[in-house]
Amino acid sequence: MRTYKRKTTRGTKSLEVYELAAKEVMEKGRNYRDVAKEFQLCHVSVFNFVKKKKAGAPAVMGYKKTRLVFNxxxxxxxxxxxxxxxxxxxxxxxxxxxxxxxxxxxxxxxxxxxxxxxxxxxxxxxxxxxxxxxNPRLAIRSPEATSLSRATSFNRTNLKNFFEKYRNVLERYSFQPSRIWNVDETGITTVQKPKKIVAGKGIKQVGAVTSAERGVLVTLEIATNAIGNAIPCMFVFPRIRYNDIFVRNGPPECIGVGNQSGWMTQKEFIRFIYHFIHHVKPSKEDPVLLLLENHSSHINVEVVNKAKDNNIVLLSFPPHCSHNLQPLDVGVYGPLKNYISKAQTSWMSSNPGKTMSIYDLPAIVKEALPLALNPMNIINAFKKSGIWPCNEDVFQESDFAPSFVTDRPDPSNQNQSLVENEVNDDDLTLNSYDKMCSIHFYIDFTFINKK
Structure with a gap:
């Protein structure tokens, strides 16, 4: 009965139609059935309506709405x-x-x-x-796992501090959008996530072939600028002895390095900085701004000195805020993972019975990378993250909602107000201390007004 659909139109006529039918019966003395047939009504409904009219009772027709627990x-x-x-x-x-x-x-x-x-x-x-x-605004959704650090770090205080430094750098060096670059890495594996396929309806389980149960990780380093350009990418292979033959089928002019884990480390990032300088060619008259995460492999003495010697200005994002501030995370890596997954599925179909290895990934990336590094994708990513044009107002209140769980007063402002008011420690009551130090994390019913 949850999905019951009415099979008749009974009770859907307006009250005006019943009024006209009742007038025909009461004033002209016509037969109930004839009037009901003329107005396309049920003769029993007409009889009951006229009966209520004669008794002086309120004449209400139609089906009542289902009784609800809440209004x-x-x-x-x-x-x-x-x-x-x-x-x-x-x-x-x-x-x-x-x-x-x-x-x-x-x-x-x-x-x-x-x-x-x-x-x-x-x-x-x-x-x-x-x-x-x-309530059509509500739906049952599968949430994406988000760490507490990422959910709470993106707040107005961190955003304001970052954009103050970012604007100061722009004003000091007068960077043009072609000289504003963002660099970041992402991981790709030899096991793709299967996409939706066409299969028989009603089948309990549908399978798709993958290369293995667990994949091998290869890191991909990409750099793009605010006008939609990108330099050739770099691969980090989980191999101690790297050979250039690994990237022979990769994107044009790409490079590769290797280490034991396949993750980006200080040594590999220095190699990418040389690669970046070779293609971007920063100079004293035309420096470059490089936006990057504050990962240990990115921010270290050797990297900073190399960037300083080659007219590269480094500016890092606040910790755990790159999902909203970093253009590559905002608008490039999502499409890239999707295109890589499709390309891997095509590779599995074209090579039945074969296992995908890390040496096949450069050719797959070569096919997927141009689609993801579309100039419009990159430009819109810089715009959506507020990097270019510089605009911190692109973020809405909903973007700061996750930081609600650590919504607390700014200690620096409180200390300043205490000094201005000359409040001593002895004058601080327990109530005022709680207001200063407590974390305002509450999910309760106080906003639901009691009737």
């Missing part, structure tokens, strides 16, 4: 609460929503609470299904 405003408050929890990365499971509904029913002192709610201390499946239908 429209209460349900809207619950829906807003669920959206707020999801925006701060603490979304509720369906079972939690049902328990929340029961708690809200007690909070609102709802009289018509089903008995099953009281027994189970949670709402039923029928209520949850219809609640989701009545």
């Amino acid at each position: 429209a405003e209460q349900e809207a408050n619950i829906a807003e609460y669920l959206l707020k929890c999801a925006n701060i990365y603490f979304g509720l499971l369906p079972a939690d929503v049902k328990r929340l509904a029961y708690q809200c029913a007690k909070f609102y002192n709802v009289e018509r609470v089903p008995d099953s709610w009281k027994v189970n201390e949670m709402a039923g499946n029928d209520w949850f299904t219809n609640f989701m239908k009545r």
